[in-house]
Amino acid sequence: VKSAYPFAETVERLKKDIEAKGIRFFGEVDQSKLAAEAGVKLNTSTLLLFGNPPLGTQFMTANPNAGLDWPVRLLVIQDNFGAVWTVYTDFAWIAARHGIVNRADQFRMASMVIASITASVKS
Numbered sequence: 001v002k003s004a005y006p007f008a009e010t011v012e013r014l015k016k017d018i019e020a021k022g023i024r025f026f027g028e029v030d031q032s033k034l035a036a037e038a039g040v041k042l043n044t045s046t047l048l049l050f051g052n053p054p055l056g057t058q059f060m061t062a063n064p065n066a067g068l069d070w071p072v073r074l075l076v077i078q079d080n081f082g083a084v085w086t087v088y089t090d091f092a093w094i095a096a097r098h099g100i101v102n103r104a105d106q107f108r109m110a111s112m113v114i115a116s117i118t119a120s121v122k123s
Helices: 007-020 031-037 053-062 064-069 091-097 104-119
Strands: 024-030 045-051 072-078 084-087
Touching: 007 024, 007 045, 007 072, 007 084, 007 104, 024 031, 031 045, 045 053, 053 064, 053 104, 064 091, 072 104, 091 104
Parallel strands: none
Antiparallel strands: 024 045, 045 072, 072 084
């Protein structure tokens, strides 16, 4: 989802929206800073980790391997042209990846929530 805001403002707006929804924020990883520390040039990139344990853990009860995809990860990147994007893994793909067929309502809810969060910065 393309953001209508500069990078730092996009990250802050997303974090505020996550908090306003009562979703637990687990942390953020400044990937471009880590790259710079390793002597690698990387466009601005930050990974946000968050989730709603009552919802997310239901995927893990269907298949414990689904823990690879929780908490939810939302990547905020700036491309070579200066545009800011929010990137996340499609929940239908996560369901297929882990062979989860008995949590359709929960996956639908997760998809609606991530769409709502990214809508807070959508251009």
